[in-house]
Amino acid sequence: MIIGSRSMTSNTVWYAITQALKCNGVTQVFGLPSDDLALMIEIKKNNINFLITKDQRNAMFMATGYSLAMNQLGVCVVGKGPAMMNCMTGVLEADAQCAPVLIIATSTKTEKYGFNRSFQEANQYEVVSPLAKWAHRVESADSIHWVMKKAIFLATSGSPGPVYIEIPEDIGFQQVQKNEFSSYIPTIHSKLSADVENINKARRMIKESTKPIIIYGGGTKRGRDRHILKAFAEWLRAPIFVTASGRGAISEEDPLFCGLAGLYCPAHMMELITQSDLFISVGSRLEETATFGWEASLKANKIIQINISEQGFNLLYDSFNLQGDAEEILSKLMETSIPREDSYQWIEFAENLKNHLFREKDAVTYHYNQLRVADILNVLNSYLPKEVVFVHENGLQDMWSYFYPYHALKAGQDAITPSEQTPLGFGAAAAVGVAQAQKDKMVVAIVGDGAFNLFQSDLSTVVQNKIPIIYVVLNNGGYGWLAYQNKNNGASSVFIHEEESALIGVHSNLHHLQVKSCHELVDSIKEAMAAYRVGKSVILECFVQVNDVAYALKDIYGDFPIKER
Structure with a gap:
């Protein structure tokens, strides 16, 4: 096989990496590969699914969501320089989530590294090291065996976390003397207990x-x-x-x-x-x-x-x-x-x-003419099946879903939420990884329109790969958390555009529903589930007001409610 001017045989570093992934049970990889495409091609040749994304940041979020949903190693493959730097928000989140994610990036070839004149050269190792359990730049082809073993072992041992491997462009194509993964047995982790x-x-x-x-x-x-x-x-x-x-x-x-x-x-x-x-x-x-x-x-x-x-x-x-x-x-x-x-x-x-909580919930829902988030959650709780994984963002309106019992998981349901870092767009992208991991369960992402817009570059990834997800988009016209505080300070909002739908655009082969009143909720959710069951992704766009805020968040100041002052 010819890639550019290079010939790939079965004993390259790229092949050894792929064999290490297979030996450790990896069946799914996310990413946007480097320009030579070498590792992606080797991965696909070995029947590992490579989901090609449009944005490296989303790829890291997807790998993290996959890892959390499967409780096993997630893998993200990206290129060098700005490609790797675009992953850093995702690495931050994987670290905060204690998610075992292996990041494999290319970098400047060995003979030119450090000269600072090479195309897209960056000190990737120094940038990623503080957030990774372990980071390593491969210096020789034959070291790839122990490097992969150590990386995967550390990522999945103890308190899990992200690890980073950097492959110089020239080393990736070099021959490895022997295949140590032909008889490799992955480590079985022992359980440790207190004395x-x-x-x-x-x-x-x-x-x-x-x-x-x-x-x-x-x-x-x-x-x-x-x-x-x-x-x-x-x-x-x-x-x-x-x-x-x-x-x-x-x-x-x-x-x-x-x-x-x-x-x-x-x-x-x-x-x-x-x-x-x-x-x-x-x-x-x-x-x-x-x-x-x-x-x-x-x-x-x-x-x-x-x-x-x-x-x-x-x-x-x-x-x-x-x-x-x-x-x-x-x-x-x-x-x-x-x-x-x-x-x-x-x-x-x-x-x-x-019992008092449930009485309070009943008093809040279905008593208003306008569409409220509490009503949306109530109908979701009532009509969605038990085999559901909810994926959350952490915006002003979607935070209603963090307040029990307005949103309550049934037996068999699960949830993936952002960490303390709460990066915007995590839930929207992570839902893709969760859907790839839990194909026997319905995946429902509850997200704000600001987060959804940030993710939209990869909506086509969802469509092209026929990944069914129900996106419940709480559309308040922009960035609700900022707008709510700005209005409380007496300023006119520059974060909200109320006169129009804030969604950047939707794809024709997505099932798009708009909900503007409580009376439309039940039928819309039933229609969304029907579309999902025939393999479609659904956008359930619910128009909500920026002042529709959970009681505990009514007086927010900065990151937290007013108590922080």
Whole structure:
């Protein structure tokens, strides 16, 4: 095979990379390849699907979404210089998500590297290194075997994360002396647990508690058996909260489930937080959004943090830290019973507060003439099937979906949310990766029009590859978070264009529906599902008002509600 003036045989570095991917079970790659197309061609020759995107940033988001949905390695392939730099927002997000993503980029050939006169030369390694678990520029063809083994091992071990491999253009075409992947067996990761002494100390803390609360973070979704999370809550008889990235770790129909933590905690559930005497955080970094409004209670009470990595612990709080695999630690904690005779009163108290939440929700929905986000979520909850993966953005209107029970996951449903970084457009692009990963489930992305417009360069990628997704686009005319604050400050909005649809454009072979009133919702969602089931992607464009804001966000200032002042 001839690519440019180079001849490709089966023993090049490109071939070795492809063999490493195959040995580790990789069947899907995302990216926009380098100009010589060499790695893309080798990948396709070996029956690995290569989804060619229009934008490298979207490719990284897709690979991250795929990784989170599959709970395995995601792969992104890009070119050099500006191509790699365009990935950096995605690398930032993969790092914050602890998503195992392998980024393979080309770079300036070895003999010219560092001269700073080569076409598209950039110090890619130095830029990406702070955000990657490991970064490496390949210096010789025969090193590719250990480089690939180490990269994939580090990406998927312990607390997962992105890794970066840089292939100089000349080295990619060089011959490798032998194929070490012909008999390669991928590493099976062992589960690590805390020692007996610390397990016993945690048990004593639990035994002394009368009002414990559990916080499940995104790390709990990487376990092999999520049933342990439910079993632990029932053993402890404690209310459950999840962080935004922890949604889906446990069914939100579970009687012990009480909503999202911190910023997204319903106001009526704050009585639970202020009365609790022990917080058990599992698989969470306890980021700012997960603790917002809870800080005083967390500082005043005992905390047990359980994380796989020492970097996952929030040391702002005086807590007892257990490092190890969450499933192993929770299983060991449950090996003995914990007598807590008054625990049923604590659970009953939580149930009464939850009942108030549902009454409040019923009072908000379907009582207004204009279309409201709460109404949209209510109809989605009612009509979508159980086998659904929701993918979220984090804009002003779509944040309604973070407030339970306005949006509540049924048993069997899952959610992919942005990390604390909340990069604009992540959810819209990640939905493509999720759809490639979970082909047996309906994928529904709840996004704002600003985020959707940023993603639109890859709508044609969705269409051409026949990837069915339902995009629920909450159209407020632009950037709602900025516009809402600008109006609160008495200024006229420069972020909203209310007189016209803000969607840049839609493709003729997408099923596009517009919804402007509550009365159109049910029929439109039924039509959207029918189109999805015949393999179409759907844009359900819902026209909402910029002042349609969840109660907790009414007084926002900068990144957070007014309390921050």
